[in-house]
Amino acid sequence: MLMTPKETRMPATDLLPLAGKAAIVTGSTSGIGLGIARRLAAQGAAVMINGFGNAIEIEKTRGVLAAETGREIVYDGADMSQPAAVQAIVDHARRSFGKVDILVNNAGIQHVEPIESFAPAKWDAVLAINLSAAFHAIQAVFADMKERQWGRIVNVASVHGLIASPFKAAYVAAKHGVIGLTKVVALEGAEHGIACNAICPGYVWTPLVEKQLEDQARSHGIPREQVIRDVLLKQQPTKRFATVEEVAGLTAFLCGPDAASITGSALPVDGGWLAH
Secondary structure (H helix, E strand, O other): OOOOOOOOOOOOOOOOOOOOOEEEEOOOOOHHHHHHHHHHHHOOOEEEEEOOOOHHHHHHHHHHHHHHHOOOEEEEOOOOOOHHHHHHHHHHHHHHHOOOOEEEEOOOOOOOOOHHHOOHHHHHHHHHHHHHHHHHHHHHHHHHHHHHOOEEEEEEOOHHHOOOOOOOHHHHHHHHHHHHHHHHHHHHHHHHOEEEEEEEEOOEOOHHHHHHHHHHHHHHOOOHHHHHHHHHOOOOOOOOOEOHHHHHHHHHHHHOHHHOOOOOOEEEEOOOHHHO
């Protein structure tokens, strides 16, 4: 018997492919997460942003996003390392939007240290934010997505979910775990209209990376241009940073109608890093 898709296109316009959808983007008050929130809203979705920072600045960011896109933008300051707070942000989104169609797990932290001195508390914190938070958030939205027979989950992993670098034990372990989780969720959601994918960026130009650039230049005693080429971008053949907009564009595509058959994938945005 020929099996046909339950849904060939989302009920939206080409200009606003996410019209009528509601999204949560964790870790989205700056950097990659903010870029993703902006792109989803620009394509028609109501968006809940999340993250830490100055309350006045966050409200300004929320207001600017709403004004730019004409969408409903809501903020929740949940600490994603706490399972109860993860459930609470999902409940908040349901109260605000009536549902959660799209979940982007972007919240993450990093710690760099040799294994023999890697602080157990740092290991626990990195795993909690980078991996466990994604599981708890997915669990909180999954049943409703199955009931509606539609959902999009995008996990922002890393090129370090596919390869390793020294001194990043917790981060590499967590990001590998995120990709494994992505595959399991994709299999469990496949017959229910739920697609789950992971994005694996290399170095992306963000304020956080810019600060790291200055720190590396001081530590190595070399010019920032040399840090860019010989330290940060050593493994990226393009010798350029990916942009927030590039990552946001791929995320929005994965949430849209043309990506319905893409699920369980780990998609690099790495300037050719993995082609070595």
